[in-house]
Amino acid sequence: xxxxxxxxxxxxxxxxxxxxxxxxxxxxxxxxxxxxxxxxxxxxxxxxxxxxxxxxxxxxxxxxxxxxxxxxxxxxxxxxxxxxxxxxxxxxxxxxxxxxxxxxxxxxxxxxxxxxxxxxxxxxxxxxxxxxxxxxxxxxxxxxxxxxxxxxxxxxxxxxxxxxxxxxxxxxxxxxxxxxxxxxxxxxxxxxxxxxxxxxxxxxxxxxxxxxxxxxxxxxxxxxxxxxxxxxxxxxxxxxxxxxxxxxxxxxxxxxxxxxxxxxxxxxxxxxxxxxxxxxxxxxxxxxxxxxxxxxxxxxxxxxxxxxxxxxxxxxxxxxxxxxxxxxxxxxxxxxxxxxxxxxxxxxxxxxxxxxxxxxxxxxxxxxxxxxxxxxxxxxxxxxxxxxxxxxxxxxxxx
Amino acid sequence: xxxxxxxxxxxxxxxxxxxxxxxxxxxxxxxxxxxxxxxxxxxxxxxxxxxxxxxxxxxxxxxxxxxxxxxxxxxxxxxxxxxxxxxxxxxxxxxxxxxxxxxxxxxxxxxxxxxxxxxxxxxxxxxxxxxxxxxxxxxxxxxxxxxxxxxxxxxxxxxxxxxxxxxxxxxxxxxxxxxxxxxxxxxxxxxxxxxxxxxxxxxxxxxxxxxxxxxxxxxxxxxxxxxxxxxxxxxxxxxxxxxxxxxxxxxxx
Numbered sequence: 001x002x003x004x005x006x007x008x009x010x011x012x013x014x015x016x017x018x019x020x021x022x023x024x025x026x027x028x029x030x031x032x033x034x035x036x037x038x039x040x041x042x043x044x045x046x047x048x049x050x051x052x053x054x055x056x057x058x059x060x061x062x063x064x065x066x067x068x069x070x071x072x073x074x075x076x077x078x079x080x081x082x083x084x085x086x087x088x089x090x091x092x093x094x095x096x097x098x099x100x101x102x103x104x105x106x107x108x109x110x111x112x113x114x115x116x117x118x119x120x121x122x123x124x125x126x127x128x129x130x131x132x133x134x135x136x137x138x139x140x141x142x143x144x145x146x147x148x149x150x151x152x153x154x155x156x157x158x159x160x161x162x163x164x165x166x167x168x169x170x171x172x173x174x175x176x177x178x179x180x181x182x183x184x185x186x187x188x189x190x191x192x193x194x195x196x197x198x199x200x201x202x203x204x205x206x207x208x209x210x211x212x213x214x215x216x217x218x219x220x221x222x223x224x225x226x227x228x229x230x231x232x233x234x235x236x237x238x239x240x241x242x243x244x245x246x247x248x249x250x251x252x253x254x255x256x257x258x259x260x261x262x263x264x265x266x267x268x269x270x271x272x273x274x275x276x277x278x279x280x281x282x283x284x285x286x287x288x289x290x291x292x293x294x295x296x297x298x299x300x301x302x303x304x305x306x307x308x309x310x311x312x313x314x315x316x317x318x319x320x321x322x323x324x325x326x327x328x329x330x331x332x333x334x335x336x337x338x339x340x341x342x343x344x345x346x347x348x349x350x351x352x353x354x355x356x357x358x359x360x361x362x363x364x365x366x367x368x369x370x371x372x373x374x375x376x377x378x379x380x381x382x383x384x385x386x387x388x389x390x391x392x393x394x395x396x397x398x399x
Numbered sequence: 400x401x402x403x404x405x406x407x408x409x410x411x412x413x414x415x416x417x418x419x420x421x422x423x424x425x426x427x428x429x430x431x432x433x434x435x436x437x438x439x440x441x442x443x444x445x446x447x448x449x450x451x452x453x454x455x456x457x458x459x460x461x462x463x464x465x466x467x468x469x470x471x472x473x474x475x476x477x478x479x480x481x482x483x484x485x486x487x488x489x490x491x492x493x494x495x496x497x498x499x500x501x502x503x504x505x506x507x508x509x510x511x512x513x514x515x516x517x518x519x520x521x522x523x524x525x526x527x528x529x530x531x532x533x534x535x536x537x538x539x540x541x542x543x544x545x546x547x548x549x550x551x552x553x554x555x556x557x558x559x560x561x562x563x564x565x566x567x568x569x570x571x572x573x574x575x576x577x578x579x580x581x582x583x584x585x586x587x588x589x590x591x592x593x594x595x596x597x598x599x600x601x602x603x604x605x606x607x608x609x610x611x612x613x614x615x616x617x618x619x620x621x622x623x624x625x626x627x628x629x630x631x632x633x634x635x636x637x638x639x640x641x642x643x644x645x646x647x648x649x650x651x652x
Contacts, residue, residue: 095607104515112497118574119501130571130578135516135537136486140642149607149643153538153545156488156516164534171552175406177605191500192493196511243532245481245524251512259530385512386521388533 005170005238007227007394008088010336011080012329013073014223015050015316019080024333030347030366032315035207035219041191042198046205049189050221050317052076059141066141068107068132074186077224078142085182085228089148092179098150100169101139102161102185104321106154107132109190142182142226150178156321158384159284161185162225163324163392167241169229184226185325193220193320200251208287208318210311211296211348211363213355218286221317225329236335239377239395240271246387252290253383257298260284260381263389264302267379271393275303278393279371280334280345280364282327282380285311286318293358295381300359308371310348310364324382328392331378335396342370343378406555408651409562412598413591415469416627417443417462418584431631436619437584439570448526455513456522457492458585459485463519463567464526466587471563475591476527479563480553481520483535484546486581488516491572519565531560540581540615541641542566543622547603550592558594565589566623580617588623599630602651605644615640 010020015034017023026034038047056072057079078085089097111133117125131137135154143152151172155164162185169183187193197203197220204217229238243266246259253259268275281303284295299309312330319326330346337344348363377395384390419441421430442458443465456464463483471479493514496506515521517535524533532553538545543566550564567587570576576583618625622639626648629637639646 095605108493108497111494112501115494115497115501115574124574124578128578130575131539133490133575134486134539135488135490136539136542140539143643149609151545151548151605152643153536153541153549155534155536157520157533157535158515158517168534168549168552171556172548175552175555177407177548192496192511192514195500195506196496196508196514199506199508199511201508245520245530245533247524247528247530249525250515250518250521251508262530384517385515386517386535387524388517388521388535 003174003231004233005173006230006232006234007236007238007332008230009081009084009228010329010332011077012225012326013052013076014326015221018054018076020333027315027330027333027346028344030349032207032349034316041194047203048207048219050219051189052222063141063144065129065131066137068110070103070105070107070138070186070188071141073188073222073224074138074142077226081226081228085146088180088228089146094148096150096179097148098172098178098181099139099143099148099152100165100181100183101142101154102165102321102325103135103138103154103187104156104158104161105187105190105193106135106138108192109188112191138186157388158386159320160324160382160384160388160390161321162326163328163382163390165325166238166328166392167390170238170241173229173231179231181229182226183229185322186224187320187322188222189220202288204287208314209350210285210287210313211292212350213353214351215287215289215292217288219317221319223316223319223322223326225322225325234398236332237395237397238392240267240393242267242270242391244389248387251385253294255290255294257294259387259389260295260298260383261301263391264298267391267393273377277377278303278307278379279343279373279376280378281307281309282331283309283311284381284383285313287313296358296361299361305359306362308345308362308364310346312346314349324390327380328394331380331394334378335376335394338373338376338396341372343373343376344370407551408600408602409551409554409592410596410598410600411590411630412561412593412596413470414627414630415466415589416624417465418586431628434620434628436582437586439583439585441585452526459567459569460519460522462585462587463565464523466567466589467523467563467565470589470591475561477529479561480531480557481523481533482546482550482553482562482564483520484542484566485568486537486539486542487568487571488537489514489518494572494574544639544646554592554594562592563589564592582617586621586624588627600651602649604647606647608643608645
């Protein structure tokens with residue numbers, strides 16, 4: 001792709017904090033204290049969840065049809081970039097700004113409340129609107145909040161939604177149909193995903209332990225990460241996108257890692273870099289037995305075993321549709337900090353027990369020091385149900 | 400308004416549709432000649448799918464995969480990039496699971512895995528052994544034209560590869576259907592888009608709307624069917640109005 005694609009500003013909220021500034025120090029310290037133990041949601045089961053804590057901003061009166069937790073979490077992230085975004089909207093015009101949103105839950109938790117009300121009182125909860133539940137509503141809310149009218153839609157490809165939303169934003173800029181895109185993703189905790197993943201036997205009763213011989217599942221989380229994406233040079237750039245479908249199974253990855261490998265190789269080729277140029281890889285790293293074994297095997301084939309990598313999910317949980325955007329956001333924070341000439345790395349938190357059945361990757365430890373780099377490039381993996389994979393390569397142009 | 404940039408053009412190399420009563424190319428031709436409101440319920444058998452896989456396919460999946468298979472050769476099925484666009488996707492199945500959870504019933508892992516919005520894309524990938532890039536999206540009442548735009552972005556990124564755009568929906572569960580102003584019908588369409596080659600050329604331009612514009616009124620049949628009707632007509636252009644945008648399709652030869 002010839003055009004630059006700048007990730008010009010980032011707003012985020014997740015279990016580590018309510019802004020990019022508060023998340024960053026805890027992220028690079030490998031702080032797991034944001035994970036919350038819950039033992040009364042699923043009967044006879046202990047869960048650790050990556051919850052968003054604290055008050056959320058109110059949805060404006062004129063946009064009440066969009067009032068739900070998912071959109072309130074989006075708004076918490078959006079407000080962090082609102083000033084910058086509005087300046088760009090004023091400069092280029094509201095019809096030249098698009099919104100590409102990612103989610104796998106939308107406002108399902110509010111639909112759960114609405115249905116509960118219906119069982120008790122015979123009608124859906126007052127104030128519930130289908131715009132809260134439908135996937136497209138998350139994009140519509142952001143567009144109406146900012147009063148923009150460029151292309152507005154929601155990508156929903158399970159756990160690769162957030163990464164794909166950024167990929168589509170870059171494509172729209174490249175088409176020339178937008179000058180700026182608000183792109184990213186939000187997912188919020190709900191019974192549907194908690195009970196669904198529990199039924200799949202994919203949830204751990206401890207904090208997830210990716211790549212370990214003792215790994216036994218994931219923790220669910222909630223998060224939002226929204227970027228202002230522009231066709232400008234400089235700063236943090238989305239350099240490459242790699243995608244693949246697995247043609248294998250709806251809820252299990254190809255155990256060989258072939259689909260993951262295809263997507264990683266495509267992203268590196270698209271970014272026109274060599275595997276050895278990637279200074280850090282953020283793993284999908286859910287902590288389920290199958291994901292980690294296929295992913296580590298694929299990573300070793302593409303990068304060898306010397307590239308520093310880690311999963312950030314033991315710090316914030318697996319935010320499903322928002323994970324790809326959140327982890328791109330973590331990479332953005334590292335590249336942003338690299339303006340000082342050193343790229344900080346995210347520690348891989350686990351019990352340190354190697355699984356002899358999977359390649360011995362170079363997992364970042366808490367004692368690792370930042371990597372000196374002038375033009376660092378990093379990558380992040382996202383693999384979703386339905387066999388939908390998306391890998392992003394981000395880099396810094398002017399460090 | 401001048402011609403849109405070349406990147407906003409595509410050749411429609413193939414098209415197909417399925418709805419109750421519009422199940423064959425001949426029935427589609429008849430519908431195009433005399434369009435009428437579509438019917439609410441129905442789905443194809445989708446016998447081209449292996450029995451094991453077909454059993455897991457809900458009506459929406461059978462409809463969308465029938466539309467997909469209706470406009471591609473076997474080789475194309477395995478090699479195209481795909482965009483699946485649906486306003487509601489598998490939301491009815493999610494609602495069913497929510498009701499089961501509320502009643503403390505067991506949640507089926509397989510049912511849950513098929514509630515993702517990309518369930519139809521995932522099952523298509525498995526059925527057709529397609530390993531290419533695939534987007535699944537929703538754009539409220541603009542789901543068809545936003546899907547078309549997303550398909551154009553794929554053509555732009557990989558011009559040598561055709562893109563299959565599949566659009567479809569089934570009626571929303573009764574609990575929520577009264578909340579939206581939309582014809583409750585079952586339908587699917589397939590458009591095989593290419594950057595050049597044989598077939599009618601179509602360009603797309605976006606005209607912004609403001610809140611001062613009157614909101615678009617509900618259409619008697621889905622936008623994707625309206626596009627097919629226009630494609631096979633002599634009319635030079637087609638405007639699909641949505642809340643934020645007038646989507647203007649024009650013949651481009």
